[in-house]
Amino acid sequence: MIDKDLKTYIESSILPQYDAFDTAHRRNHAEAVIRRCMDLAEFYPEIxxxxxxxxxxxxxxxxxxxxxxxxKNSARIIRADRTLSRxxxxxxxSIIAEAAEDHRASLGHAPRxxxxxxxxxxxxxIDPDVTLRRTVQYGLSHYPELPREAQYTRFATHLKDKYAPGGYLQLWIPESPNSVRLEELRHIISDEAALRNRFDLLYEEETAAL
Structure with a gap:
């Protein structure tokens, strides 16, 4: 059970900070990560x-x-937040800060x-539809100067580097449904025509919303 005062603090002072981030890392992303963590915690009563x-x-x-x-900056912010000492x-x-610091997929070591x-x-x-859309959104938010073809190149390169067999993403919790979803995503990535088609549809939708 989450302490009511703690929940109020997080919802009023922490989650609103995500509203200033790129569209792939807004408040709904943080809330989704919280939900997934709580679901996975069911398998680990010691948590x-x-x-x-x-x-x-x-x-x-x-x-x-x-x-x-x-x-690293997330960890520093957590350690500097004196309100958490309540x-x-x-x-x-320190354990909370380490967990935040170790979340990044491209780290060269396992979480501590x-x-x-x-x-x-x-x-x-890992949800193929969400992952593909977020990758397009990230490119448009961080590299708005890139033309469409360059956006596709960045999109495809990132997906292959991270999610293809041999990519840097690693899964850490065997009870997670991510393994099956990762295979679905890899199937799309391995089919160049299908990948391009998905990009084109998402690109049109996201640029129309700008």
Whole structure:
């Protein structure tokens, strides 16, 4: 059970910060990661749900200082948030910060704790439709100067580097449904014509909304 005051603090002071981020990392993304973490926690009764809740809610806060070091900056923001000491010890805050820092898929090491593995897994949110759309959204938000063909090249390269066999994404929680979804996404990525068709449809929808 999440403490009511803690939930109020997260919903009023933490989640609104996501409203300033790119469309792939808005408040709905943070809320989805929280839900997935809570679902996965059912398999791990030893987990402190309050700690996991905060780690999930805060995992992308560092985007306020750019994407490259956002995982490290998220950890710094958590450690600097003295309000959290109302509910957690310094040791617990350190574990929460480490979980946020370790969530990034491109890290060269496994998350240090189960909290980190759960947040990292929940952040994957592998749903072929959502993943493809978010990849288009990210390109349009961060590289608006790129023409359509260059956007497609960036889109396809990123998907192959991250999700194709041998890519840098790793799954950490065996109970997660991500394994099946990853295979579905890989099937799309491996079919160049299908991938291009999906991009074109999403590109038209997203640019029409700008």
């Amino acid at each position: 402190d749900r309050k700690m996991l809740y905060v780690a999930a809610a805060c995992h992308d806060l560092g985007l306020c200082q750019g994407r490259d070091e956002h995982h 509910w957690f010890s310094e040791t617990e805050i 704790t189960l909290y980190g593995r759960l947040v990292a897994e929940a952040d994957r949110l």
